[in-house]
Amino acid sequence: MTASGLAHRVTRTGILLALMLFAVVPLLSMFTTALAAPGSTPQGLSWPSDPHWHNFVDAWSAANFVALFRSSTLIVLGVVPATVAMATGAGYALAQLNVPFGKAIYGLLLVGLTLPFEALITPLYYDLRSMGLLGTRLAIVLPLIGLLMPFGVFWMRAHFLGTEPALTEAAKVDGANTWQTFRRIHLPLATSAWSALSVLFFLASWNQYLLPLVLVDDPTKRTVAGGLGAFQGQYGTDIVLLCAGSLLIILPSLVIFLIFQRNFVKALMQGAVK
Template sequence: MVVSRREKWVGNALLVLLMAVTILPFFTLLITALHPSGTYPSGLEIPETLHWENFAAAFQSAHMEKLLWSSVLIVIGVVPVALLISTLAGFALGHLRPPGHRWIFLAFLLGLTLPFQGVIVPLYFQMRDFGLLNTRWAIILPLIGLYMPFAVMWMRAHFVNMPQDLSEAARMDGASTWALFSKIHLPLSMPALSSLAILLFLWTWNQFLLAVVLVDDSTKRTMAGALGAFQGQYGTDIPLLCAGSLLILTPTLIVFLVFQRQFVSALLQGAVKG
């Protein structure tokens, strides 16, 4: 397919425009965070003196080290378990296809339409009855369940596209179902698993609603969930609030930049197979 010079120019211009729209909010936060603490910056005016100490003040005042540790614990509790369950379920639905797998698939498909906001009230009372309110388990357990529809659908789509010849050859060599999964299908599913792990990490790290509603102690929330308490404490100090917001966004940005190639390659692989 031959692309004309005009089409190529228009495409590049649209990409540059989209990149500018994406970067502008982060640039605005950075410029605002560099103003003197306690001031009210207007627009994108760059201050005469850049106050980088606002980041250190925000880190110390909000106890970012505790928030960082809490977010790490929540991610460790959610991501590995969600990956394990969704991989096993995706292999069963996409490759083994037990009786009733179409109805199970439909149930997970309907689960994709369930918003977090629609279950937050029942979740609150359920966590209260279990005695888990104001603990990290009140965030970890619901997130594992709420991520299952998407995670299972993601892994099922991968296993459905796996060649049947591999499984038939392994069966002829006497491979059991577990050996078929662990030695053949699982190694070949690393791109799909890695991209799913990145998505689950980003969603868990940035989880705000469940952390705010189910946990009162800000040091037991995710970093994004603690932003609510941080905003209430420093709502009138705009530069300090912007500095804290950038500190919270930094880990997710680093993870995405480091693993963006794996994520994009998994998406392209799925597009080619589909």
């Protein structure tokens, strides 16, 4: 290996280690803080001499995480499958089919990417109240589907634009119609793209804080992140319990990401269909 190649490798490794430490150190700090004595204020990153593992049990009970996890699961199940299915179909149509006004539709979706959630809270509140949905989980599920769709269509359209046109032509020669070409050819090849999108939408739904806090009064019908607002208000001075509760909220997201990280990285790196 040449000197320049070795230097490049060392630099790349150093950057990756720095990024890893940037992500891991805060989690380690939260973990050691969560094991400190209740009511204390630990300083820095240090392992407590007497770890209090029961802090996680206390945080679980105090924040009523059983109800919050159930509510978050129902919200995720209502948002992710529907949004991924619609975004995949719409992305395929805009990329592979001659949709009337397809460019205009795509332009409107791009505009949707620029709209922050905060700007839509007030009209959403009054619209959902007029429909009698305010205070229900549908008040979270339906807006999330609409708010996540622009990114989902953008993501899937980019994937289908990179597919080989010869695959579609070969399917047509074999007598496949549009639906059969999509279901039997393009959808299986897009597994990495839509599974990675599912992970992103899971994280967005599971960690959604603002919509549940504004649109749902009952804390047990919010997401776990929305419930953390009430938990923090009640135990605002107990840093130990706050860290324990935060780690309990983060844990499912970490598990899901670790399980599907290969598909996620593959979708990001995929440039063409071989």
